[in-house]
Amino acid sequence: MSESVSRFNMTGWRLWLVCLALLLAAAALLWKLVTLVWVDGEFLQNQGDARTIRTEPIVAHRGMIVDRNGEPLAISTPVESIWVNPRELAKNESDIRALATSLQLNPDSLTESVLANAEREFMYVQRRIPPDQAQAVMALGLDGVYSRQEFQRYYPQGEVTAHVLGFSNIDDIGQEGLELAFDDWLKGVPGRQQVIKDRRGRIIRELNTVEPAQPGKALELSIDFRIQNLAYKELKAEYIYRRARSASAVILDARNGEILAMVNQPSFNPHNRASITDFGALRNRAVTDLFEPGSTLKSFTAVAAIESGLYSRDTMINTSPGRLRVGRDWVEDRGYNYGEISLEEMLVKSSNVGSAKIALAVGHEKLRDVLLRVGFGESPASGFPGERGGVMPNHRIWHDIELATLSFGYGMSTSALQLAQAYAVIANDGMRTPVTILKDGNNNGSGVVPQRVIAEDVVHEVKSMLKAVVDPELGGSDSASVPFYSIAGKTGTARVVGAGGYQANLHNSMFAGFIPADDPRIVVVIIINEPQGGEHYGSQVAAPVFARIASGAMRILEVTPDRLDSSRIMTLTAR
Structure with missing residues (x-):
């Protein structure tokens, strides 16, 4: 009996021990649960969210670039980029090959690249592919x-606007042209959003936007794409026909300095830059390349002559015998002897001897002052990257030959844009207005005020003489003539400097002018560098390009003809 009681007591004691252990275990679990919920709950929730919730960037696209009429010139289109986590992907070589096949890449090369970066967690495989291709991957x-x-930049007009717009790189950062100059304006500000992703990195649900993306601001240019396209086609045709080294054309609005067109040859395709072998094609030559303006500068020599009071339009200048000794050098009229000619005829016949005599009479200070006033020797400040201001001589001691050659465009340098700005002063009755590539860039509250730099009566005299230069009835050339419109302008031909000095067989052909002559709407400058063949004078090479561009521009801008003689009126009436 006592043995049975002893066994019962031992069994009861064990039962109580088990119950106590279970009670303690339950209490421990309850305590742990309370600790997890109330003590460590916030920490654990954050840790869990960190493994499922991600903060992803929201890409912001660049602002659109449009011409003055709203025509898109640069837009951003959505694309996808494929990237991998090499640490994960390297574990399965068959997946690497499947990825390479899907993207049409070399499987061996991709495998080698992924394995070489197996310790990294990020590597781009292919950038900027169409969204449907990315979805298939x-x-x-x-x-x-x-x-x-x-986002990928797309330029609808291709090479026609390439030099003006430039381009952005694969990271959407401006590299050339206006894309570079206005990068801060065009680029957007990325945003951030919270999302839930699965273990493959796919977004399951978008939670909330932490910071919205701010797209770049639009840029409205003064460029008129219709005129830009016209100028590009005409310049390219002449460039190819003449087998020239390069060529540029600039068209300004004569009233407000706005750039309506700016084109160059050779050009490039902004969507296929990998194929470019001549990186000189990337330059916007109209603002970066300098040249001696040749006889186009004689217009300003005429301004200095009239301002000096020593000359008027009809003042006679003796150019016989067609050459002039200046110190140890000679100034010649290309073998012609024009004899006694007026100031106007000096421009019409483009006499170097006559121009040199004027410069020697008025002195270097007056001539140089005129050139500085119209903008030579300083940057046009258009905002284009790489823009150059040219070189204006400022000798401590001026020799007569330096002054003589300056009068007909040698011994100094300028750009096509700078030459256009100078001629715009004449077209705009002596008022100098800064050039701008932005629509209403000089009338948007910027405080830009046109400055009078030449007296109006002087300009009117020079305008009249420049009309005679391109009027065959007054002895001028008709190669720049535009049917039904009056024009004014000046040709120029300058020898090119080489390693041994001026080259006898290399020239730059130029024309600078405006239309209509009496109420100018546009200023046009044409530069053809080193044309090949038997013709190289500005009247032969550059002036016809001016005529074709100016004629088309008048139709585009709907400018009323101002030169209809009776025979033409009868012809038009009969039709």
Whole structure:
């Protein structure tokens, strides 16, 4: 009996011990639960969210660039970029090859690249592919393969606007042209959003936007694409026909200094820059390349002559015998002897001897002052990257030959844009207005005020003489003539400087002018560098390009003809 009681007591003691252990375990679990919920709950929630909730960037696209009429010149289109986590993808070589096949890449090269970066967690495989192609890649369900939305710059007008717009790089940062000059204005500000992703990195749900993306601001240019396209086609045709080294054309609005067109040859395709072998084609030569303006500068020599009071339009200048000794050098009229000619005839016949005599009479200070006033020797400040201001001589001691050659465009340098700005002063009755590439760039509250730099009566005299230069009835050339419109302008031909000095067989052909002559609407400058063949004078090479561009521009701008003689009126009436 006592043995039975002893066993019962031992069994009861064990039962109580087990119950106590279970009670303690339950209490421990309850305590742990309370600790997890109330003590460590916030920490654990954050840790869990960190493994499922991600903060993803929201890509912001660059602002659109449009011409003055709203025509898109540069837009951003959505694309996808495929990237991988090499640490994950390297575990399965068959997945790497499947990815390479989907993207039409070399499987061996991609495998080698992924394995070489196996310790990294990020590597781009292919940037900027169409969204449908990226969706096909993601549909493979490969571990460690992800996609990211980006934007790609697209230029609808291609090479026609390439030098003006420039381009942006693969990271959408401006590299050339206006894309570079206005990069801060055009680029957007990325945003951030919270999302839930699965283990493959795919977004399951978008939670909230932490910071919205701010797209770049639009840029409205003064460029008129219709005129830009016209100028590009005409310049390219002449460039190819003449087998020239390069060529440039600038068209300004004569009233407000706005750039309506700016084109160069050779050009490039902004969508296929990898094929470019001549990187000189990337230059906007109209603002970066300098040249001696030759006889186009004689217009300003005429301004200095009239301002000096020593000359008027009809003042006679003796150019016999067609050459002039200046110190140890000679100034010649290309073998012609024009004899006694007026100031106007000096421009019409483009006499170097007559121009040199004027400069020697008025002195270097007056001539140089005129050139500085119209903008030579300083940057046009258009905002284009690489823009150059040219070189204006300022000798401590001026020799007569330096003054003589300056009068007909040698011994100094300028750009096509700078020459156009100078002629715009004459076209705008002596008022100098800064050039601008922005629509209403000089009338948007910027405080820019046109400055009078030449007296109006002086300008009217020079305008009248420049009309005679291109009027065959007054002895001028008709190569720049535009049917039904009056024009004014000046040709120029300058020898090119080489290693041994001026080259006898290399020239730059130029024309600078405006239309209509009496109420100018546009200023046009044409530069053809080193044309090949038997013709190289500005009247032969550059002036016809001016005529074709100016004629088309008048139709585009709907400018009323101002030169209809009776025979033409009868012809038009009969039709």
